[in-house]
Amino acid sequence: MSGEARPILELRNVVKRYSVGRGLFARKRALMAVGGVSLAVQRRQVLGLVGESGCGKSTLAKMVLGLEVPTEGEVLIDGRPIASLGRLERARLVQPVFQDPYSSLNPRKTVASIVGLPLSVHGEGSAAERQGRVEEMLRLVGLAPRHAAAYPSQLSGGQRQRVAIARALILKPQLLICDEPTSALDVSVQAQILNLLMDLQSRLGLTCLFISHNLAVVQMLATRVAVMYLGRVVEEGPTAEVMVHAQHPYSRGLLASVLTPDPSLGLPETGLGSVFPDPLDPPPGCAFHPRCPLAFDRCGVEAPLLLAHRGNARAACHAAERQAMAAA
Amino acid sequence: MSTPVLDVRHLAVQIPVADGVLHAVRDVSLTVAPGETLCVVGESGCGKSLTSLAVMGLLPSTARRTAERMSFAGEDLLTITPSRLRALRGNRMAMIFQEPMTSLNPAWTIGDQLTEPFLRHGKGSRRQAVDRAVQLLERVGIAAAGRRLVQYPHELSGGLRQRVMIAMALMCGPDLILADEPTTALDVTIQAEILHLLAELQREMGMGLLLVTHDLGIVARVAHRVAVMYAGEVVESGPTVTVFNDPRHPYTRGLIDCIPIPARSRPGVPLGTIPGLVPNLVGGIEGCAFRERCAFATAPCTRTVPVSHGGDGHAWRCVLPEGVPSLLENPA
Amino acid sequence: MSDATLPKPTAPALQKKRGRILGNPGLVVAALVLGLITLMAVFAPLIAPHDPYVQVLDDRLIPPAFVDAEMSDPRYLLGTDNLGRDYLSRLIYGARISLLIGLLTVLVSGVIGTTLGVAAGYFGGRVDTVVSFLITTRLSLPVVMVALAVVAVAGGSLRVVVLVLGLLLWDRFAVVMRSATMQLRNLEYVAAARSVGCSTPRILLGEILPNLVSALVVVASYEMAQAILLEAALSFLGLGVQPPLPSWGLMVAEAKEVMLFDPWVILLPGLAICILVLAINMLGDGIRDATAPEGRS
Ligand SMILES: Nc1ncnc2c1ncn2[C@@H]1O[C@H](COP(=O)(O)OP(=O)(O)OP(=O)(O)O)[C@@H](O)[C@H]1O
Ligand SMILES: Nc1ncnc2c1ncn2[C@@H]1O[C@H](COP(=O)(O)OP(=O)(O)O)[C@@H](O)[C@H]1O
Ligand code: SF4
Ligand code: SF4
Ligand SMILES: [Mg+2]
Ligand SMILES: [Mg+2]
Numbered sequence: 020m021s022g023e024a025r026p027i028l029e030l031r032n033v034v035k036r037y038s039v040g041r042g043l044f045a046r047k048r049a050l051m052a053v054g055g056v057s058l059a060v061q062r063r064q065v066l067g068l069v070g071e072s073g074c075g076k077s078t079l080a081k082m083v084l085g086l087e088v089p090t091e092g093e094v095l096i097d098g099r100p101i102a103s104l105g106r107l108e109r110a111r112l113v114q115p116v117f118q119d120p121y122s123s124l125n126p127r128k129t130v131a132s133i134v135g136l137p138l139s140v141h142g143e144g145s146a147a148e149r150q151g152r153v154e155e156m157l158r159l160v161g162l163a164p165r166h167a168a169a170y171p172s173q174l175s176g177g178q179r180q181r182v183a184i185a186r187a188l189i190l191k192p193q194l195l196i197c198d199e200p201t202s203a204l205d206v207s208v209q210a211q212i213l214n215l216l217m218d219l220q221s222r223l224g225l226t227c228l229f230i231s232h233n234l235a236v237v238q239m240l241a242t243r244v245a246v247m248y249l250g251r252v253v254e255e256g257p258t259a260e261v262m263v264h265a266q267h268p269y270s271r272g273l274l275a276s277v278l279t280p281d282p283s284l285g286l287p288e289t290g291l292g293s294v295f296p297d298p299l300d301p302p303p304g305c306a307f308h309p310r311c312p313l314a315f316d317r318c319g320v321e322a323p324l325l326l327a328h329r330g331n332a333r334a335a336c337h338a339a340e341r342q343a344m345a346a347a
Numbered sequence: 348m349s350t351p352v353l354d355v356r357h358l359a360v361q362i363p364v365a366d367g368v369l370h371a372v373r374d375v376s377l378t379v380a381p382g383e384t385l386c387v388v389g390e391s392g393c394g395k396s397l398t399s400l401a402v403m404g405l406l407p408s409t410a411r412r413t414a415e416r417m418s419f420a421g422e423d424l425l426t427i428t429p430s431r432l433r434a435l436r437g438n439r440m441a442m443i444f445q446e447p448m449t450s451l452n453p454a455w456t457i458g459d460q461l462t463e464p465f466l467r468h469g470k471g472s473r474r475q476a477v478d479r480a481v482q483l484l485e486r487v488g489i490a491a492a493g494r495r496l497v498q499y500p501h502e503l504s505g506g507l508r509q510r511v512m513i514a515m516a517l518m519c520g521p522d523l524i525l526a527d528e529p530t531t532a533l534d535v536t537i538q539a540e541i542l543h544l545l546a547e548l549q550r551e552m553g554m555g556l557l558l559v560t561h562d563l564g565i566v567a568r569v570a571h572r573v574a575v576m577y578a579g580e581v582v583e584s585g586p587t588v589t590v591f592n593d594p595r596h597p598y599t600r601g602l603i604d605c606i607p608i609p610a611r612s613r614p615g616v617p618l619g620t621i622p623g624l625v626p627n628l629v630g631g632i633e634g635c636a637f638r639e640r641c642a643f644a645t646a647p648c649t650r651t652v653p654v655s656h657g658g659d660g661h662a663w664r665c666v667l668p669e670g671v672p673s674l675l676e677n678p679a
Numbered sequence: 680m681s682d683a684t685l686p687k688p689t690a691p692a693l694q695k696k697r698g699r700i701l702g703n704p705g706l707v708v709a710a711l712v713l714g715l716i717t718l719m720a721v722f723a724p725l726i727a728p729h730d731p732y733v734q735v736l737d738d739r740l741i742p743p744a745f746v747d748a749e750m751s752d753p754r755y756l757l758g759t760d761n762l763g764r765d766y767l768s769r770l771i772y773g774a775r776i777s778l779l780i781g782l783l784t785v786l787v788s789g790v791i792g793t794t795l796g797v798a799a800g801y802f803g804g805r806v807d808t809v810v811s812f813l814i815t816t817r818l819s820l821p822v823v824m825v826a827l828a829v830v831a832v833a834g835g836s837l838r839v840v841v842l843v844l845g846l847l848l849w850d851r852f853a854v855v856m857r858s859a860t861m862q863l864r865n866l867e868y869v870a871a872a873r874s875v876g877c878s879t880p881r882i883l884l885g886e887i888l889p890n891l892v893s894a895l896v897v898v899a900s901y902e903m904a905q906a907i908l909l910e911a912a913l914s915f916l917g918l919g920v921q922p923p924l925p926s927w928g929l930m931v932a933e934a935k936e937v938m939l940f941d942p943w944v945i946l947l948p949g950l951a952i953c954i955l956v957l958a959i960n961m962l963g964d965g966i967r968d969a970t971a972p973e974g975r976s
Contacts, residue, residue: 072504072505206562206564207561207601207602207621208391210604210606210618211622214617234609235607238609239618272536276538277609278538278562279608280563280603282567282588282591284568286546291536
């Protein structure tokens with residue numbers, strides 16, 4: 020990445036280890052949920068983060084939100100370490116939209132008080148001003164003023180997700196973290212929410228970390244894409260480059276598994292299998308090698324580094340490196 | 348076409364709720380031939396699950412089911428005795444649910460749960476049951492199957508649990524499998540694998556498969572025929588290729604257009620959407636149920652819409668004389 | 680697309696709630712009974728036909744009309760006790776004591792138990808270890824024995840009974856609140872509140888507590904019934920509220936000598952305790968059903 024303006028979000032070799040007990044008497048063991056991730060998101064950019072369930076996406080998001088503390092490494096927001104920020108200061112910089120619209124809204128509160136909560140926590144404006152801003156925000160996300168008095172249980176999944184987006188945007192944060200905001204929704208509702216996010220992105224110039232397990236969803240919004248596997252970033256680059264010339268076999272597998280509505284194509288051969296490795300006992304060398312169609316002897320021994328082999332994208336793969344050397 | 352394993356005509360399900368009667372399934376007709384995959388597709392709440400539960404005779408006790416005909420491999424499901432139905436269920440027709448965790452018993456080992464239907468239906472000895480279980484687990488891609496038999500559901504990942512559910516459904520060699528959103532809770536990569544597996548096993552064993560989903564992307568890749576459901580009705584049905592290439596109902600078109608496609612969908616270019624929400628089905632509905640969300644609605648749509656038929660079994664419930672153009676700015 | 684995505688107006692929440700309450704006959708009956716008893720207790724001096732403490736030694740053990748029409752006296756609707764005090768008036772004043780003890784005990788035990796349980800559930804770790812230890816310790820004490828011992832030493836009075844029961848009956852609050860809070864803590868709206876910058880007290884009061892209310896109501900009703908029963912038991916043993924206060928438990932105790940000849944003397948306060956306890960339990964269950972947030976629609 021070039022050294023342009025200071026990035027809004029910067030992760031420097033971030034590691035998160037959990038210690039988990041296995042069974043009643045077994046000793047606690049370390050589970051590496053995130054294993055040394057370095058990423059940056061520039062202003063007005065959307066970084067898409069993709070990977071399978073359990074690869075550490077949400078853990079990463081929680082560290083950026085200050086909900087979890089990294090075991091090692093640093094999270095910088097607008098150049099300042101997140102650990103040095105106060106509770107309110109941090110909230111003004113980063114806001115989340117979570118996956119499950121059914122558990123991300125307090126069922127006992129009205130939409131107006133959910134969306135207005137950030138304002139009242141930060142003591143912004145008079146009650147009337149706050150109400151005005153809440154209404155404005157609801158309109159912006161495509162809800163009617165009368166929804167302000169509704170309870171979450173009276174709304175559909177898509178409408179709830181709009182409320183969550185309104186709550187996240189009302190403080191005008193520098194950075195929005197969307198953790199799989201559409202994977203609990205029907206495809207048709209997913210399209211509405213993606214359109215809304217795209218619209219808000221172009222209107223408000225949002226900076227966003229957008230997490231999903233579906234590459235086709237990520238590409239709708241992302242300027243850059245990072246692919247994660249078992250706690251590490253295995254490929255990172257501009258969206259178009261990753262979508263068209265994915266270098267890592269795992270990225271290619273992810274792309275192949277997207278099911279497009281084209282009846283002339285059968286089911287794709289992803290060549291991945293579906294056995295996600297045990298994060299308590301990660302394979303040596305390249306963690307992907309037990310599933311990799313291109314694996315060769317070096318892969319089981321030596322972990323590949325995230326390096327630029329071609330264009331502006333970086334990939335952590337020995338095969339990609341070999342290919343690039345052959346081409347050179 | 349050979350005689351269908353499943354033949355449902357004009358199925359309706361009504362559920363009394365606090366403010367009236369919910370007409371959850373209003374008019375559904377389906378047939379599944381042996382070796383055929385029929386996909387039922389539609390948005391959440393359109394009655395897909397209730398339709399499959401109605402076939403299995405597993406509706407909630409308050410629900411009322413009516414149909415002109417409902418037969419499974421020649422047996423009339425409308426008049427069948429409960430004991431006969433139990434003998435069919437899990438044996439000749441099996442079901443795979445959306446959330447494998449809630450349909451696997453957390454207190455039983457995988458092995459117990461796999462062998463139970465086999466033994467209950469008197470298919471063979473315990474030895475044979477265990478052998479078959481191991482063989483099927485290997486078949487569905489679970490390594491070290493023998494060791495898995497003694498594990499509990501919570502010890503398996505979501506993808507593995509769904510495979511166990513599939514193996515369980517196959518234990519007695521059923522004629523028909525009803526799979527209700529079997530991959531909705533899973534990642535895209537695992538989804539592709541599971542669907543592969545289902546399609547392959549189905550071809551091998553010549554079963555009928557009724558697959559319920561909300562994603563037309565899945566339908567396009569696995570279905571022989573498709574039935575699009577909206578507000579408790581089948582609004583369009585036919586061979587998959589025909590329905591995708593020439594959708595006649597605006598709702599079908601909407602479902603196709605809202606799927607993001609690598610390399611076609613681009614940042615900034617919105618996806619197609621179906622504006623609005625599913626109508627409230629309490630108290631029933633007059634005219635086309637889709638008209639409040641339909642860009643083509645006209646006066647005739649407020650009256651009962653007749654079913655139109657094309658060639659090769661294509662049928663739709665819409666007054667539009669010709670197909671529906673894609674509303675996307677840059678259709679493929 | 681934005682404006683078209685609106686649903687048809689949903690049924691107003693209030694109407695729905697009302698439907699749920701009226702659709703539950705148990706809840707309605709319990710509320711009516713409890714309301715009646717409460718009114719009786721509050722306005723006892725206005726309602727009671729006689730002074731509950733005045734002994735008319737000539738009018739001892741007059742039976743009510745429905746027991747013995749000939750012996751009955753229209754001045755004493757429910758007859759008199761063995762000291763010639765009007766039984767109806769004593770029952771009405773007794774409701775005061777039962778309700779007072781029930782409410783105060785639940786207040787004391789609820790505050791203790793909820794604080795401990797919510798703290799343990801929300802903070803986990805060492806706080807949880809300490810609270811769990813306290814709960815285990817408390818559960819290892821036999822309530823009735825300890826209450827008896829303490830009251831026997833400290834002497835029976837309304838205040839002592841409330842304090843002793845309050846300090847003993849908090850365990851269920853703590854256990855239920857702890858596990859409910861643990862579940863709530865992991866929900867995404869709590870994470871969202873933290874991300875928004877809410878302070879811990881604000882999260883506890885604004886996000887966690889409101890969602891504990893229905894569980895709290897159920898436990899409170901159960902504990903209130905329990906406290907009323909225990910008070911009756913203590914008073915029956917002569918260790919609770921002291922005579923001449925008209926506690927229902929005490930009335931049962933005083934009646935036991937004449938029980939064989941005049942069983943109604945013991946039946947009336949016994950029945951009163953039964954009805955009150957049943958009504959409280961039914962109300963708790965009904966409120967839980969009526970206030971649970973609606974499921975996914
Ligand atoms: N509090 C925790 N204690 C122990 N292990 C945890 C904890 N939170 C997460 N993990 C583990 O860390 C790994 C990464 O989890 P994470 O939630 O970040 O995955 P994810 O990529 O967001 O997956 P999904 O797509 O399912 O949301 C997993 O193996 C998970 O089991
Ligand atoms: N047990 C039930 N009681 C009342 N309503 C129900 C019940 N089960 C389903 N419904 C309603 O019936 C409709 C169709 O449900 P379902 O078949 O589950 O939809 P889906 O297409 O998402 O599978 C929905 O409106 C749902 O809320
Ligand atoms: S390093 Fe080896 S195993 Fe890993 S992705 Fe590349 S080729 Fe496959
Ligand atoms: S019948 Fe009318 S309203 Fe219904 S889908 Fe066809 S055009 Fe639209
Ligand atoms: Mg996650
Ligand atoms: Mg369903």
